[in-house]
Amino acid sequence: MVFSSVVCFAITKVFKIIKIEEGMTTDIYISSVIPIGAMFAMTLWLGNSAYLYISVAFAQMLKAIMPVAVFLLGAAFGLEEMSYKMLGIMSVISVGVIVASVGEITISWVGVVYQMGGVVAEALRLIFIEIFLKKKGVKLNLISMMYYVSPCSALCLFIPWLFLEKPKMDDSVSWNFPPFTLFLNCLCTFVLNMSVFLVISRTSALTARVTGVVRDWSVVLLSAAIFADTQLTFINIIGYAIAIAGVVAYNNHKLKVKPQANPQQGEENKINQGSPQDVELSMNSTKEAS
Incomplete structure (x- = not known):
């Protein structure tokens, strides 16, 4: 988050490549x-903590429940309308995640709780972004959003780290701090944000969502091939396939609904100002990379 803050500041204030939106x-x-x-x-804290207890592949499977959390919280905040079709889609996703969880060989409920907490926090973040963009009247592109959000997020992470994690690190005999690896991670996160933003601006949100599904499957399969603690079962794969089918149906439904809600809004205006959908896609990738 500090790295993102510095880069966004350099882009907008020093080199002035992108202008910060007013308002x-x-x-x-x-x-x-x-x-x-x-x-x-x-989201970052709970999501990263989950990796201490569960595999990368299983964590990715649990993330498939995200549309359910976003829809339910959106309905609670009055941003979503309940319908039989949406309830059916949410049921499919939920059943798929449950089946994938049943197929997990070594399940850690501590890790599951961390991951579900991260999902709820992420869903709330997306809801707050939609309220911010729709009801506050401020339109921001990704860089503008990260320019404002990153310093705040960095501070929110630093304070609990100072009191909860740093004492444990100091008490340990030795702990490794690989600055080059951390730099590469930060760089990958920022490049990912920019790439998603460019994909949306040069193609469409649909393309970004489709490639997101491909990315999710790639994460599951590659983690199973790379990490020794990841063992995929047939039930795992079936359950995740069901959940992904529900996610695809959800994405397709949202992409059909949003253009109807804003018939006068041109594609160029959506790109320049940053629609809630675009910011959701881009910042979702921030979390994935982090």
């Missing part, structure tokens, strides 16, 4: 940006 006020920052940054920090 941000202190009141909007406190009421909207800080909650988004806090939920982003919570």
